[in-house]
Amino acid sequence: MKQLKHLKGDLRVPGDKSISHRALIFSVLTRGRSTVAGLSPAYDCASSIACLQALGLEIEPAGQADSVSIMSNGVTEMKAPATHLDAGNSGTTIRLMAGVASGLQFQTTFDGDQSLRRRPMSRVLDPLGAMGAQIEYLGKAGCAPFSIAGGTLRGIAYPVPVASAQVQTAILLAGLQADGETVVTVPGVVRDHTLRLFQYLSIPHRVDNPGSIAVKRLSEPIEPYQIDVPADISSAAFFMVAAALLPGSSVRLSDVGVNPGRNLVIEVLQRMGAALTIENERIVSGEPVADIAVRYESRLAGATIGGDEIAAGIDEIPILALAGALGSGIFTISGAAELRVKESDRLKAIVSNLSAAGAHITELPDGFEIEGTSSLAGGSIWETFGDHRLAMTGLIANLISNAPVEVDDRDCVRISYPTFEADLDRLLNH
Ligand code: S3P
Numbered sequence: 001m002k003q004l005k006h007l008k009g010d011l012r013v014p015g016d017k018s019i020s021h022r023a024l025i026f027s028v029l030t031r032g033r034s035t036v037a038g039l040s041p042a043y044d045c046a047s048s049i050a051c052l053q054a055l056g057l058e059i060e061p062a063g064q065a066d067s068v069s070i071m072s073n074g075v076t077e078m079k080a081p082a083t084h085l086d087a088g089n090s091g092t093t094i095r096l097m098a099g100v101a102s103g104l105q106f107q108t109t110f111d112g113d114q115s116l117r118r119r120p121m122s123r124v125l126d127p128l129g130a131m132g133a134q135i136e137y138l139g140k141a142g143c144a145p146f147s148i149a150g151g152t153l154r155g156i157a158y159p160v161p162v163a164s165a166q167v168q169t170a171i172l173l174a175g176l177q178a179d180g181e182t183v184v185t186v187p188g189v190v191r192d193h194t195l196r197l198f199q200y201l202s203i204p205h206r207v208d209n210p211g212s213i214a215v216k217r218l219s220e221p222i223e224p225y226q227i228d229v230p231a232d233i234s235s236a237a238f239f240m241v242a243a244a245l246l247p248g249s250s251v252r253l254s255d256v257g258v259n260p261g262r263n264l265v266i267e268v269l270q271r272m273g274a275a276l277t278i279e280n281e282r283i284v285s286g287e288p289v290a291d292i293a294v295r296y297e298s299r300l301a302g303a304t305i306g307g308d309e310i311a312a313g314i315d316e317i318p319i320l321a322l323a324g325a326l327g328s329g330i331f332t333i334s335g336a337a338e339l340r341v342k343e344s345d346r347l348k349a350i351v352s353n354l355s356a357a358g359a360h361i362t363e364l365p366d367g368f369e370i371e372g373t374s375s376l377a378g379g380s381i382w383e384t385f386g387d388h389r390l391a392m393t394g395l396i397a398n399l400i401s402n403a404p405v406e407v408d409d410r411d412c413v414r415i416s417y418p419t420f421e422a423d424l425d426r427l428l429n430h
Contacts, residue, residue: 001402006248006296008430011423013236015040015066015229016257017416019193019287021092022169023227024048024070026197027057028100029176031074032224037067039229042416044090051097054081055104074221075103075177084109084145089116089343089386089415092166094144095124099170102133103177104150109138111145115343115386121146124170127158131174131182153178155216158185162338163311165190165261168213175215176203185212188308191261193287200286201225230257230289234315234389235417237265239427241319242396243294244274245326250295251427258290264305264313266292268320272300272327302329302372310335314342318393321350325359326400327372337366343415344385353390356380357397357405379403388415395424 020040025048027034039045049059049068056079062069085101087094087110094110098121101108111117122142129135134149155178160167168186172194175182188211195213198205201222206214236253243249258266258278269276275297281290300323305313310333313320317336324331339346351363354370358377361370378401382394386409394407413420 002404004246005399005428006246007239007243007251007427008249009427010252010254011239011427012254013231013239013256013423014042014417014419016232017042017044017234018092018165018191019229019257020045021048021096022193022197023229024052024059025096025100025173026201027070027072028052028075028078029203029218029222030072030224031221032072034070034072034224035062035067035226036070037064037226037228039066039068040232040416041066041418043088043414043418044093044416047086047088047090048093048097051085051087051093054083054085055079078104080106081108084111087112087116087144089113091116091119094121095166095170096173098124098128098148099173101148102128102131102150102174103153107147107149109145109147117144119143120341123162123164123167127156127171128174130156130158131178133174155180155182157183160184160186163188163190163308165194169194172213172215176218178217181214181216183208183212183214187211188311189261190311191259193259196286227285230284230287231255232416233257233259233262233265235420236292237316237319238392238396238420240265240269240276240292240294241323242399243296244269244276244300244323245296245400247296251293253292253294255289256292258288260288261312264309265316265320268303268305268313269294269323272303272323273298274300299374300327302327302331304332306332306334306367310338314338315389318346318350318389319396321354321368321370322393322397322400324370324372325354325361325376326374329372331370331372333367334364335366342387344387344390346387346390349383349385349387349390353380353382353394353397357382357401376401377403378405380405382407384409384412386412388412388417392417392420395421
């Protein structure tokens, strides 16, 4: 049996991936030079940069590390790309860029890696088609690769059937290039980075009720901007859970974005009895930011999570499952069928990996149920299916298990957090 380690120290995890994508992509709406500081080093964000460069934007490193300068001549001056746009593994890149491409006066072709080619695109392309974009699927219907011949768009009123910030943002980006009004309504609470950027960048819009945003064609480009990106709560979540589970741990995660549509992980850990405090709350570039202190106090309790609250923790369910596996009660996730169409089928993968590591877990059609145990046996292989969040969850599973858990592909962490292992080592070897 191996000796369990603990985490200690301060860490600022890299910039938020969702906000970074938007800070990059919204530059198409400007004319002039913008700066984004604290940009996420995620390979996913590099995919957004490459797509924008292929359309004629100039994006270069600026001054300090993780800062870029973006030169845009406005949406009307974008150039037809020489080849297809490669979104790599990034759902946010392909969906948001599809919204941009719908208003461009030429054809753009999109593709991605094997994982992205399996993910549903019709949730974005159906409404964009209804607005007047000409969509053609070049492989399997409903999936990448596809082409969009953009042109004259008309606004629509669209109730998004799934609680998806990506779909909402894609349609709004098209709506800013469309005749008439576009009204997008999402069910429940999703991350509202797009709305906050509309406010911060003075992009004209109307909020009819929470979840319903209306826009019209931008009459002129918006002013170039400076955005400071907070640390990514989805990356910080791995350390929050590890510190709450490993006796002797005490970490302080600084500058973390605590958007109300992203804070389920905090809520749930507190509900389970974790010693987690939010300090120094402030607003940076329109987003709520705070320092999060977590220390080990005692074994966590179980929790029941489901329904509308899932969207606010959609990317943190894999790591929260580890907290549930070591809890003193039952831990249930329901209403999370969306996890089946992320970078992998995350429900299936969590259940098979945790059960191989010795957890008592049962798969549900839209979630899973865990009967907590006081220690996890480990001695298993953790299959990532090339999914970055599963890889990082597996690396934390290894720390909390009695025998090693071997993660089959650690390189894929670079999709969201290239320095994850180095940062984890630093907190372990304080
Ligand atoms: C994201 C929204 C979420 C999330 C993804 C990033 C975004 O996807 O899972 O990692 O930046 O808008 P959905 O909006 O499809 O749920």
